[in-house]
Amino acid sequence: INSFFQPVQQLVQLYTQYQQAKAAVGKIRGLLSTPPSVRESPTAVALPPVAGEIVFDDVSFGYLPSRPVLSHLSLRIAPGETVACVGPTGAGKSTLAKLVTRFYDPVDGSIRIDGHDLRDVTLSSLRTQIGVVPQEPFLFAGTLRDNLAFARPGASDDEVWAAVDAVGLRELVERAPDGLDTVLHERGQSVSSGERQLLALARAFLAEPRVVVLDEATSNLDLRSELRVEAALDALLEGRTAILVAHRLSTAMRADRIIVVDDHGIAETGSHDELVRSGGRYAAMFDQWAASAGRPPR
Ligand code: ATP
Numbered sequence: 001i002n003s004f005f006q007p008v009q010q011l012v013q014l015y016t017q018y019q020q021a022k023a024a025v026g027k028i029r030g031l032l033s034t035p036p037s038v039r040e041s042p043t044a045v046a047l048p049p050v051a052g053e054i055v056f057d058d059v060s061f062g063y064l065p066s067r068p069v070l071s072h073l074s075l076r077i078a079p080g081e082t083v084a085c086v087g088p089t090g091a092g093k094s095t096l097a098k099l100v101t102r103f104y105d106p107v108d109g110s111i112r113i114d115g116h117d118l119r120d121v122t123l124s125s126l127r128t129q130i131g132v133v134p135q136e137p138f139l140f141a142g143t144l145r146d147n148l149a150f151a152r153p154g155a156s157d158d159e160v161w162a163a164v165d166a167v168g169l170r171e172l173v174e175r176a177p178d179g180l181d182t183v184l185h186e187r188g189q190s191v192s193s194g195e196r197q198l199l200a201l202a203r204a205f206l207a208e209p210r211v212v213v214l215d216e217a218t219s220n221l222d223l224r225s226e227l228r229v230e231a232a233l234d235a236l237l238e239g240r241t242a243i244l245v246a247h248r249l250s251t252a253m254r255a256d257r258i259i260v261v262d263d264h265g266i267a268e269t270g271s272h273d274e275l276v277r278s279g280g281r282y283a284a285m286f287d288q289w290a291a292s293a294g295r296p297p298r
Contacts, residue, residue, distance in 0.1 A: 038105050040123050047121040050114040050129055051079040052210040052241035054100060059109035061099060069095050071264040072109070079210075082237050084246040084255035086285065091261045093245045094135075097213050100243055101132050113211070131209030135217055135245075137200030139191060144173060145180040147199065151207035163206040167198045167232035193217070194225030201232045212237060215245040230254070249289045258282060 056075040062068040069092040077083050085093040098104055099111055102118045111118050118126060131151070139147050148163060149155040160180060164173050172195060176182035184190065191199065197217055204212060214233075221229065230251070246252040253272045260268040260275075260282050268280050275282035 038102055038119075038123070041119060044120060044122045046125040047113065047116055047129060050116075050210050052129075053077065053079050053112075053114050054211065054241060054243070055112045055115075056096075056099075057110050057112065059099065059106045059111060061095065061104065061106050061108075063095075063104075065107075068264055070099075070261075073265045074109075075259065075266065077241055077243065079241055080239055081257065082242040082244065082255045084244045084252040084258045085261050086246050086249065086252050086258060086282065087261035087267070092264070093261050094215055096261065097215055097243055097245050100211075100213050101130055102126060128207070129209055130211045130213060131204040131207050133200050133204050133212065133214040135215040137196055137203075137217070139184050139196060139199065141183070141185055143178075143181050143183055144176065144199075147184055148180075148203050148206055150203055155206055159206060163202040166205050166235045167202040168228055169195070169198050169202060172198075192225070193219045194221045194229060197221075197225075197229050198232055201229070201236050205236050210240060212240050212242040214242065216247045216251055218247045226250075249286055250293075260285075 054075075054077040056073050059073045060068060060071045062070075073096075075083075085096055087093055095104075099106060100118075102111075102123065105119060113121075113126070113129075145157075145160055148160050152159075157180065161170070164170055173179055173182075204214075226248075233251070234254070242255075244251060244255060246255070246258075252258050255272075257269065257271060258275055259266045260280075262281065268275060268278070268282055270278065270282075272286075276286055277283075
């Protein structure tokens with residue numbers, strides 16, 4: 001009897017696993033693709049391939065009418081430019097990133113990508129050209145390949161490996177029991193926090209977006225992992241427009257331009273060297289950070 005039922009049991013188990021995986025993927029897709037508060041206009045058109053110029057034109061936004069987060073903010077990011085947002089907790093850095101990916105619409109003013117108001121283009125066409133790397137990258141129960149190719153399900157093995165190489169993860173994948181077919185467990189407990197971030201960068205890489213919006217993870221990495229993440233980030237951002245919500249000044253320092261978000265807008269803007277020389281808020285943040293990180297002051 002046992003041997004008769006075993007395959008059935010296995011089938012039932014498999015089916016349950018399949019259902020769970022399907023539900024997980026559905027949930028994640030839902031999270032990524034359905035912004036909580038925006039609606040696609042019935043006249044929305046597909047965004048043509050962009051060079052990646054992002055313009056904030058006098059943008060005001062608040063989650064609640066009584067509490068403005070950003071007010072009259074204007075900013076132009078050139079194609080290929082990397083801009084890092086720094087500033088105190090709660091200043092609105094992540095909010096700025098969410099507006100670019102159209103998770104919310106401005107209350108006033110407009111955001112344009114290559115001259116197209118975000119509200120005039122379809123969400124799917126926008127999302128294929130803007131890659132988002134969230135603060136807590138998710139991994140789902142599925143193979144490494146599925147996790148990596150999530151944003152581009154038809155990717156070939158060569159393309160997946162190219163992304164793996166770009167972020168320096170070949171060794172990890174080759175060491176895994178079944179290579180790209182290794183099954184990750186939900187929440188990816190088997191993957192370290194540094195590796196998880198690298199996988200998220202590889203995933204973004206594979207999607208080949210023109211614009212990258214990255215909310216930097218706050219988890220502390222050991223120095224080796226941090227250097228690996230920085231190198232992978234450099235590879236990913238090469239030739240792309242990027243907005244980084246930088247929690248580490250070591251990341252901000254590497255951007256073409258830094259904006260200090262505070263008091264509902266951009267309090268300071270410039271390159272690392274310019275801001276350090278001007279002796280304002282960024283310079284003070286940098287001194288404080290350098291002291292705590294044991295790095296030489298400016
Ligand atoms: P941190 O450095 O802590 O990540 P941040 O600069 O990214 O901060 P935001 O996350 O953009 O700040 O938040 C800006 C303000 O908006 C904060 O006062 C925050 O409490 C509020 N806020 C953020 N998300 C929501 C939300 N979904 N609903 C209501 N208020 C929110």
